[in-house]
Amino acid sequence: MNKATDKTTQQFESAFVSPMRSYTLTALDYYDQLFSAQMDAFRAYSDMAISQARTWLDVKDADSFKKAMESQQKTASNFMERVKGDTEKVTSIGQSFAQDSQKQAEEATKNVADKAKQ
Template sequence: MSNATLDQATQQFESLFFAPARSYAALSLDYTEKLLAAQFDAVKAYSDVSLSQARAALDIKDAEGLRSYVEGQQKAAQDLSERLKDDAEKVVAMNQEFVQKSQKLAEDNLKAASKSTTKTTAK
């Protein structure tokens, strides 16, 4: 096998297998990073609310404090519910973006493979 043939085979193998695998791995890694960041952000927000409510419970000293605490609980529950909805929407959007980019990547790789195969068979 000559060097030119070996170089051509290496180039085809790179363009058909390694480059698409690296592109998909990079896309997956970016998605994972975004998902983990969203999860850490959500956990931090939920933890902050929980700790805040626990501290507020410690401050109850009378009936008025209890009333205030219960009102605060209702507000916290409402805010948490809204946050959960927003977080779920964010994750759904990230999933849709990942699927779209994955499909585009697969289509591009299929076109490139088809073009490469056509070139190889023409030679």
């Protein structure tokens, strides 16, 4: 009876617990990467906004107004480039997670099918 219980436990472990643990680790890694990317983006966007606010506070005459406008245009361009890069990074993280998840699902399915043949 113990051998039957051990075999059932091993089958359950290999068919359900191990794949779920593997997927959970993949998901945690995905969320860690995603959160880090979002925090980096938030920090960069905040820094840009604060820098622009400081630039506008320094406007005292027509020349400083012109410099502030030029700075605003440059910041807007930098912001758009940053958004593009951040979007690509988040997309890449998502694609990697999807590929890893699919690979794990295929391996788990194959493992269950192999165990069923035994």
